[in-house]
Amino acid sequence: MSIGSGAIGLTPVLLVAVAALAxxxxxxxxxxxxxxxxxxxxxxxxxxSSNEVSDLAAQASASLVATDEAITASRxxxxxxxxxxxxxxxxxxxxxxxxxxxxxxxxxxxxQELDDTSPDNEAHIRATAVEILRMCAQIRTDVATxxxxxxxxxxxxxxxxxxxxxxxxxxxDAGERVRAARLTVTGLSGSYSPAALASVSGNPDLVERLVExxxxxxxxGRVALGAGDxxxxxxxxxxxxxxxxxxxxxxxAVDQAGEHLAAAASQLADSIAALEQDLADAAHLAPTDPQxxxxxxxxxxxxxxxxxxxxxxxxVATLRAVAHAQSELSARLAPYRDQAERVAAARRQLTxxxxxxxxxxxxxxxxxDARRGAVGPEARTRLADAARRARQAEDLSDSDPVAxxxxxxxxxxxxxxxxxxxxxxVADFDEQQRGGxxxxxxxxGGAVLGGxxxxxxxxxHGRGFGGYGRGGC
Numbered sequence: 001m002s003i004g005s006g007a008i009g010l011t012p013v014l015l016v017a018v019a020a021l022a023x024x025x026x027x028x029x030x031x032x033x034x035x036x037x038x039x040x041x042x043x044x045x046x047x048x049s050s051n052e053v054s055d056l057a058a059q060a061s062a063s064l065v066a067t068d069e070a071i072t073a074s075r076x077x078x079x080x081x082x083x084x085x086x087x088x089x090x091x092x093x094x095x096x097x098x099x100x101x102x103x104x105x106x107x108x109x110x111x112q113e114l115d116d117t118s119p120d121n122e123a124h125i126r127a128t129a130v131e132i133l134r135m136c137a138q139i140r141t142d143v144a145t146x147x148x149x150x151x152x153x154x155x156x157x158x159x160x161x162x163x164x165x166x167x168x169x170x171x172x173d174a175g176e177r178v179r180a181a182r183l184t185v186t187g188l189s190g191s192y193s194p195a196a197l198a199s200v201s202g203n204p205d206l207v208e209r210l211v212e213x214x215x216x217x218x219x220x221g222r223v224a225l226g227a228g229d230x231x232x233x234x235x236x237x238x239x240x241x242x243x244x245x246x247x248x249x250x251x252x253a254v255d256q257a258g259e260h261l262a263a264a265a266s267q268l269a270d271s272i273a274a275l276e277q278d279l280a281d282a283a284h285l286a287p288t289d290p291q292x293x294x295x296x297x298x299x300x301x302x303x304x305x306x307x308x309x310x311x312x313x314x315x316v317a318t319l320r321a322v323a324h325a326q327s328e329l330s331a332r333l334a335p336y337r338d339q340a341e342r343v344a345a346a347r348r349q350l351t352x353x354x355x356x357x358x359x360x361x362x363x364x365x366x367x368x369d370a371r372r373g374a375v376g377p378e379a380r381t382r383l384a385d386a387a388r389r390a391r392q393a394e395d396l397s398d399s400d401p402v403a404x405x406x407x408x409x410x411x412x413x414x415x416x417x418x419x420x421x422x423x424x425x426v427a428d429f430d431e432q433q434r435g436g437x438x439x440x441x442x443x444x445g446g447a448v449l450g451g452x453x454x455x456x457x458x459x460x461h462g463r464g465f466g467g468y469g470r471g472g473c
Contacts, residue, residue, distance in 0.1 A: 053122045053129075057114055060132035061377035064104075064111055067136040068380055069372060071100055074143060076245050077238075096146040100139045107135045108384030111377060160233040164221050167240040171214040174247040178204045178211075181254040188258055196314040198423070199367050200257045203250040206370065210247045214240050250370050253363075260359065265315035268306060268322065271352050275303050275326045278345070282329060285336040292332045299325040316360070320416060323353055327409045346401040350408060354393050357412035361386050364419045371422070374429035379422035386414035 074097055081090045110132050117124050181204040188197055221236030279296055286292040302325040306318050326349060334342060364383055368375045389411035396404035 053125050056129045057125055060114070060129035060136075061111065063133050063136040064107055065377050065380060067104060067107070067139055070140065071097065071104055071143075072369060072372070073242060076242055079245070080241060093146050096143050100143050103135055103139050103142075105384055105388060107132050107139075108381050109388065110135075111381045112385050115378070115381070160221065160230060160237055161225060163237045164218050164225075164233070164240070167214065167237065167244055168218050170244045171211050171218070171240070171247070174207055174244065174251060175211045177251045178207050181207070181251050184254050184258070188261070191313075192261055192315075193313040196261060196316060197257065199363060200250075200254045203254050203370070207247045207250050210243045210250075214243045214247075217243070246370060249366060253366055253370070260363070261315055263359070264319050264356070267352060267356065268315055268319050271319055271322045271326070272303050272306055274348055274352065275299055275322055275329070277348070278326055278329045278333065279303070281333055281337070281345075285333060289332075289336075292329075292336075295329045295332045299329045319356055320360075320412070323356060323409070323412060327353075342402050346405040350393070350397060350401055350405045353405060353412060354390065354397070354408040357386065357390050357393075357408050357415055360412065360415040360419070361390060364415055364422060367419070368422050371426050371429075375422045375425045379418045379425060382414045382418035382421060386411045386418060389414065 074093075078090060078094055078097060081093075087094070110128050113128050114125060114132075117128070119125075185197060185201050185204065189201075194201065217236050217240045221233045221240070224230075224232035224236060279299055282292050282296040282299075302321050306322050330345060330349070333345075337345065361383065364379075364386075368379060368383065389407045393404040393407035393411060396407065
C-alpha cells in the first residue's frame with residue numbers, strides 16, 4: 001500500500017503524533033518513507049515485468065532493507081513478550097523468527113551476488129532481483145502466519161494503559177543514565193582517539209533525543225486512549241517500546257566500550273607476536289623472493305607502528321592493520337610452507353582473527369541498529385556476509401583451520417567494509433538533514449527517531465508484517 005492510501009486511515013490523534021515529533025524531522029521522515037513505500041509498491045506490481053533491470057535491482061534492495069527492519073522490530077517484540085510470559089509461551093514465534101532470519105541471510109547472499117555481477121549480465125541480475133523479492137515476500141508471509149497468535153498472547157490493546165506507564169518509567173531510567181554515559185565517554189577520550197570512540201561518542205545525545213520522542217509519543221498514546229482509539233494507542237506503545245529498547249542498547253554500548261577497547265589492546269600484543277613469527281619465517285623460508293620480502297617490509301613497518309607509543313589510542317584500528325599485514329604475508333609464505341606448517345600457522349592465527357571479526361561484526365550490527373533510519377542495503381549486505389563467513393570459520397576451525405582462517409579474514413574485511421559504508425550512510429543522512437533544515441532533531445538523532453518513531457507511527461496500527469505495518473511491502 002502506498003503512503004497516500006495508508007494515510008487515509010490515520011486518525012487525528014496520529015496526525016498530532018507526527019506534529020509532536022517536530023515538523024522538520026517529520027517532513028524528512030515522511031519523504032524517506034514515501035520513497036521506500038513507493039519502491040515497495042512498485043515491486044509488488046512489477047516483479048518479473050520491469051524492463052529496467054537497475055530499477056528492479058533497486059526494488060530488491062529496498063525490499064531487503066524493509067524485511068531486515070521488520071525482523072529486527074519483531075525480535076524486539078519477542079524480547080518484550082519473553083520477559084513477560086517466558087520462553088515456552090513464545091517458542092512458536094521464536095522458531096518462526098529464527099527460520100525467517102536464516103532465509104533473510106540467504107537473501108543477503110543473493111544481494112551480494114548483485115554487487116558482484118557485471119552490469120552487462122542483465123538476465124542474471126533480473127533473475128537474482130526477482131528471487132530476492134520473492135524471498136522477502138515469503139519471509140513476511142511466514143512470520144505473519146504466527147503473528148496473530150503472538151498478538152493474542154500479548155493482548156496489547158487491552159494492556160495499553162499499563163504499557164504506557166511502564167514505558168514512561170523506562171524512558172525516565174534511560175534519561176537518568178545519560179549523564180553517566182557522558183562521563184564515561186569523557187573518561188575514555190583521555191585514553192583513546194576520537195576515531196576509536198566514533199561508534200559511541202554520540203550515543204548520549206541520541207538517547208536524549210529518543211527520550212524526548214518517547215515522551216511525545218506516550219502523550220499521543222494517552223490522548224488516543226481518552227478518545228477511545230485503541231489502535232492508535234497501540235501504535236504509540238509499539239513505537240515507544242522500540243525506542244526504549246534502542247536507548248538501552250545505545251547506553252549499554254557506551255558502558256561496554258571501555259571493556260571492548262581494552263580487550264583489543266590486550267589482543268594486540270598476541271597479534272604482533274604472531275606477525276613477528278611470520279616475519280621470522282619469511283626470513284628463513286623465502287629470503288630471496290622479492291614479493292615475500294616486499295610484503296615482509298610492509299609487515300615490519302606495520303608492527304613497528306603498532307608498537308610505538310600512542311598506537312593504542314585506537315587499538316581496534318591498529319589490530320585490524322596488524323591482522324591485515326599478517327594475512328597478506330601468510331598468503332605470500334603459503335607456497336613455502338608444508339601442510340603441517342600451514343595448519344600450525346593457521347591455528348595460531350585463527351583465534352585472534354576470528355575473535356576480532358566476531359567482535360567487529362557485533363559492534364557494526366549495534367551501530368546499524370542504532371541508526372536504522374539512515375543505513376542502506378550495502379552496509380547490511382556486507383555485514384550479513386561477514387556474519388555468514390564467521391560462522392563458516394567457526395564450523396571449519398577443527399577440521400580445516402587453513403580454510404577457517406581464510407573465512408575469518410574475509411569476515412573481518414567485510415565487517416570493516418560494512419562499518420565504513422554504514423558510517424558514510426549516516427554522514428550522508430546528516431548532511432541531507434542539515435541541507436533540508438532538520439532543526440533541533442537533525443543529525444544522527446534524526447536517523448534514530450526517523451527510523452523508530454515516525455516510521456512506526458505512520459506505518460500504522462499494528463505489527464510489521466501485516467497490512468501496511470513496519471517493513472511490509
